[in-house]
Amino acid sequence: MFRHKKYERSWFSLGFETLELIYHAGVRKMRKTHHNAVLGLVMAIVQALLMLMIMYFMMSLFGLRRIAVRGDFMLYVMSGVFMFMTHIKAIGAVAQAEGPTSAMMMHAPMNPIISIMGAALGSLYQQTLAAGVILFVYHAMWNPITIDEPVGMMGMYLLSWFTGVGIGMIFLSAMPWQPETVGILKTLYQRANVIASGKMVLANNLSPSRRDWFDWNPLFHTIDQARGFIFLNYTPRYTSYDYAIYCALVCVMIGLMAEFFTRQHASASWNKRN
Template identity: 85%
Template sequence: MFRHKSAARSWFSLAFETLELIYHVAVRNLRKSHNNAVLGLVMSIVQSLIMLLVMFFMMQLFGMRRIAVRGDFMLYVMSGVFMFMTHIKAIGAVSGADGPTSSMMMHAPMNPIISIMGAALGSLYQQTLSASVILFVYHAAWTPITIDEPVGMLGMFLLSWFTGIGIGMVFLSAKPWQPELIGILVMLYQRANVIASGKMVLANNLAPKRRDLFDWNPLFHTIDQARGFIFLNYTPRYTSYEYAIKYALVCILIGLMAEFFTRQHASASWNKRR
């Protein structure tokens, strides 16, 4: 008799409320890295720029320029670095999202899926801004760049982010069981991708035995496919974006099932003994 009954709401109203909540979670994740939002975005751009310059001089030092695609060498380096940064940042953001034992989950509209989507979108916003600013400055200040198929390149950029979400969800679902170990595994996976992503090489130029070392990695496929869309003189023959899509979907499915199982058993008291 005295129980409060919420008024019936339309699907549109619920969808709008969910999107608004995802937006606020994304903003909160962006603000966590730095108190000043603008300075935080600048630091993200600087981080991508440093990674880009390190890879450029490393490839110059080891004489890897001769195995690059015929065209703008800096654009070749950017294609690998931007996909790599988007992928690992998505893994870090999603694996570090609020889990079932987080205090944020005590608020009624909040749930782990919204937390994951907010973290993933915040990561995508940062990396898209970084890549756009660096490409614009390079195009305007140094030399004009030409991208053969920009829509395809953008698709591979988003696919690199999407595969990062899938892998990050697997790590996130296991995190409440052993946070320290999962944190170490996430860091190792991100560091290993500096080499395992194959961003410094072309799949077409690799011997079959060498190519098998990278073939398991969806990021290797998205980077190679992106170069096929960027450069007119390169056609990927040994990679497939379909593999990356299937890999991401399988990881998301495993992550959702594991997250549901973890949510049924997780307890805030787990962390008290650590």
């Protein structure tokens, strides 16, 4: 009499339920960082703004303005900073998503994939809002912005986020095995991307020996390709968004396989002290 009755449901209904779970997981992830949702969004805008100001003054101080694309220099800086912030924030959010030993996994139909998607989409929402607000204020108060191919630019922005999701999934799957080591490696990768992303330089202006320092990084390719879509006077010759797509897909597949393996072996008692 008290047994739970399982009702047959359509794939359409299950799809909507999954989307709802992803939405609530994303909201929960954002509110874990900041109890006030508005404050969390304001902090994302402030972080992006600070990064923009630092990069602007650094490039002006070291004379890098002369190697920038002919056009709006501030838009050139924004193109690199927004892609960089979206990438590293996606890595951080996914790597810190609820794992297989989390208490949230005890509540059906919650699972790690929903947690990953919620964290990734929450990060994308925050960074997109921050970029949109800053671009609007700059466009309205200082200098009108003109983007040559906005659809292509948006595609590179999403690809920067997607590559971050793939790399973050690898860190997430390795986290239960060695939390301290993986945490250090994640931080090192994020900090190294301040330089390795190549957001301060143009691939066309680099010599082959210097370009080899950045070619391995998918973010370098998406930033350079995005500048080709943003600026009429720049055509990328040495980067390819195909590389970033393949790199992201490979990272996602490795992350999914590693996460499945970890889920079969992870135990809540691993990190407990006697």
